Amino acid sequence: MEMRFIDVTERTTQGARQGKRKSSKNNSDRKNSSLFSSSSSSSSSSSQSSITKAVVRRRQQQQQHELLPSPTFNFPIPIESVAQVFFFRHYSVAGSIRLYESQRASRMSTLKMMGIVAVGMAGLAISKRDHGVMALARAKYGSTLLSINDAIKVREEVAKESTLAAVTMMARFEIIACQDCSTQEAWICHLQGAAVMLRHWTKEEWDKVTNPRTFLHFFYMLVMGCIIKRTSVSAHIRKIVQSYPLFKLDAQVEPATRLFDIVCKLADLHSCQVTQVTERVSTAMSIEKELLAWKSDLPENWKYSLDENKLNKAYGPSCHVYASPWQSHIWTHYRICRHVAHSVLLQYLDTLALPIAKAHPALIEACASQREASREIQSIMMRDLCASMPYILGFYDKTKGDNMLFPQHWGVFGLLGSIQAMVGVAGIFEQDVGWLCVMLKYIGSRLGIGQALVMERCLKAQRADMI
Incomplete structure (x- = not known):
């Protein structure tokens, strides 16, 4: 860090000399005054002389404290x-x-x-x-x-x-x-x-490589970008995650590795690599089953708890508390992945609606039941995302658990990428616009991230159109 010091040596020296001359002049004046007084009134008492000397000493002490001015410094960073x-x-x-x-x-x-x-x-x-x-x-x-x-x-x-x-x-x-x-x-x-x-x-x-989590964070952002662009994840990236032991040996990394493979399949589905509509519906249902299996196979220490939200009521009455920020980061991707998967599934079901209008009643009922179930799952995922925001944005005890990846640091970039992918594919329900705007405004103003502010403006414009 550069620091520029102002040389006050000359100023300080001048102050000392001026103070000394001033002190000498005052002493001289007082001496002449004393002589004049002595010559005009030789009958002055000894008590008056003692008082005069005490006053002189006090003034000299005050002048000594005023000799050097306080130096000033300027440190431009x-x-x-x-x-x-x-x-x-x-x-x-x-x-x-x-x-x-x-x-x-x-x-x-x-x-x-x-x-x-x-x-x-x-x-x-x-x-x-x-x-x-x-x-x-x-x-x-x-x-x-x-x-x-x-x-x-x-x-x-x-x-x-x-x-x-x-x-x-x-x-x-x-x-x-x-x-x-x-x-x-x-x-x-x-x-x-x-x-x-x-x-x-x-x-x-x-x-x-000593920290595979930073690479997995990068890979998750990459796959969200692929979903936004409607492209597949490069084969060599998937091979890296699948083949290198560093992404599997750590008990905290292995669940994230398994989820990454499922998200890559979702990117493939959304990129329309699967051409037949019936096959797309089947693939979407298969992804849903894998996501449910991922959740059920999680270690016990990956489970989160519910607590009262005492900080920002925009996120609801309760909040999720995780064992570590890294886990909250992966849970966020899981919820957004399920939300997007069911959005894609609903789009395919709408495409099938006309051909099956005259189909067997059981098939029509199954499609209607799946639509209702998919919308309910989307609603649950958004409620869980909302409840996890107080923790994700840093309203938690940082001394507890593993803080290897702070959500308010790189995790926020991953969060924004996931939210952007979800909004682009699935859209947002009117009831979710409020807390999302609160979250985006906080990220934009607190952490200085412009895209959060842009997304907030876009969501507000969408809500105005809904009204």
Whole structure:
């Protein structure tokens, strides 16, 4: 951090000299006055002389305290340093303390630091509504992209974690700096580029990975982007998650790995790889069964509890409390995945409505029953999402459980991607618009994420159209 000190040596010295001259002059005046008094009145009593000396001593003591003026300092902090602090407080995967512990032994790459500064500066600009800082952030974003383009021309640089991290930070920059609906999907192209980079990773590179959760978070965001774009997840990404042991050995990671495979199947379904409508309905029902099996196979420590919501009544009277932020993150994907799966199923059932109008009454009744059940499941998933928001947004005891992935950090980016996919595929019920807008406004203003504010405006416009 740069600090500029103002040299006050000369000022202080001048003050001392002026104070000394002033003191000498006052002493001289008092001496002349005493002589004059002595010559004019030689009969002054000894008591008056003692009083005069006491007054002189007191004035001398006061002057000694006033000799040196208080020095002033000016410490201008560069905006880059402020941006770094903002990033580590709000967007770091493991929080600033853990990041410091992991980085202090090794030098952080210039490319990664450029991405951190760009993202932190953008978040700072959004939270403070500072257009000047946003202009600086976009300039830093541009220079980071140029540096990334130079780096990926070299095979060794492509396989570095720091290069991949810089690319994913560009995705977060797009989410933070988003200003209107036309740029809401800009973050997806960066994640797709990062996914291509992983083709060049070898087993040796993967053996160096110590925290598979950060990669799973990246993969979940990628699959949500695929749902938004109506495309399938790349085969090599699915193979990475399925084949490497680091995604299965950890008891806290294994459930997330199993769920990821199911979400990939949902992306395939939504991308219309399955052509026959009846086959689509069957596939959607199969995904629903796998989701129910995933929930029933969860370890006991993955279960959440219900508590009274005492903080923000916009999320209802009760709230979910989880054993760790990581679990709440995966539960969110589960609920949104089920909501989207039943939305797709309902669309296919509507497509089948006309052909089966003259079909067997049992088939017509089964379709009607499934529609009712799917709408009920969607309603339950939204209620559960609403009840989990107080915990997800950080209204919980951070000293309890495993805080490896704070929801209010990277988890919020995953949450926004999932909400964006859900809104794009399924839409939102009128009764859910209120709490979603409260959530999005909090994320946008508190964490400086522009896309949350854009989504809030879009939902409010939709609610106005409903009315």
